[in-house]
Amino acid sequence: MTKMIFINLPVTDLARSIAFYQAVGFEQNPQFSNDMASCMVWSEAIHVMLLTHDFWKTFTSKEIPDAHRAAQVLLCISRDSKEEVESIVNQAVDAGGKPDPTPVQDMGFMYGRSFEDPDGHIWETMWMDPQAAADGPPAEGTA
Template identity: 75%
Template sequence: MTQMIFVNLPVSDLAASTRFYEAVGFTRNPQFSNEMAACMVLSDAIHVMLLTHDFWKTFTSKAIPDARDSAQVLLCLSRESREAVDAITANAQAAGGIIDPTPTQDMGFMYGRSFEDPDGHIWEVMWMDPQAAAEGPPAEAMAN
């Protein structure tokens, strides 16, 4: 079986979060979704579980931080081109997300932008030149 990742995120409004993630390109898997959770699929290996706060609390007694005020993780997705990075960012903005909450990165061989979902979870989206991905970044990029 291919190794997969399931990112679990607490959300304050499950329906609104589901609509947002569908707008940026995820697909809802009804088999693993109900009134407490939505399984959002980006690829065969990447799934995001959107969990209502009450359901989240059944997994941990730790407080749910407000992602608009604090950050525990920065989630990063790769895209196949610079244009695809801009497209998912534009889709996030059109769906009500905040775009570029972290600095845009343009190093020539690598390009990245970011967006926040309705709960403030930050998603970075990046593209890297396939040659740089295979061989490593250019020497001048590592000089800093």
Template identity: 70%
Template structure:
């Protein structure tokens, strides 16, 4: 089996969350989607599983935190350019997300912005000029 990453997120409204993730560039995999969960593909190796709260609770007895008021993780997607970073944040806002839950970053060789999904999960988006790292860490760091 190919190495893959499955990111499981609790969501309050599955249809709304699916529409949001579709709008920012994820694709639904209907093979792993039903009334309780949806597989949203970022790539063949990175899949976000959106799980309704009641279904999520079948996997753990831990309380589901309110991601609008608490943060446990920040997820990050790499982008091909600064423009792609700006574009995905714009798409997220247009689809009902919130821009800039974390500070923007612009170090010249690295650029990042973030958004929250409708449930408050934070997604960083970053572009990095890997050629700038050829001689070690840039002085901007």
């Protein structure tokens, strides 16, 4: 079986979150979605589970932090070009997200931007030149 990752995110408005994630390119898997959760597919290996706060609380007694004020993780997805990085950030903004909660990164061989979803979860999106990825970091990037 292919190794997969399921990212679980607490959301305040499930319908709004589904619409947001669809707007930036995720596809909903109705087989694993209901009125408490929605499985949003980025790739064969990457799935995001959007969970209502009540449903989230059935998994842990830990407090749900306000992601608009605190960050525990930065989620990062790759794109095939700088233009695709720009496009997904623009799609996120058009769908109600916030652009660039983290600094824009332009290192020539690598380019990245970020966006927040309506609940404040930060998604970084990056492109790296395929040759640079194969060659490893430039000498000036190593310590």
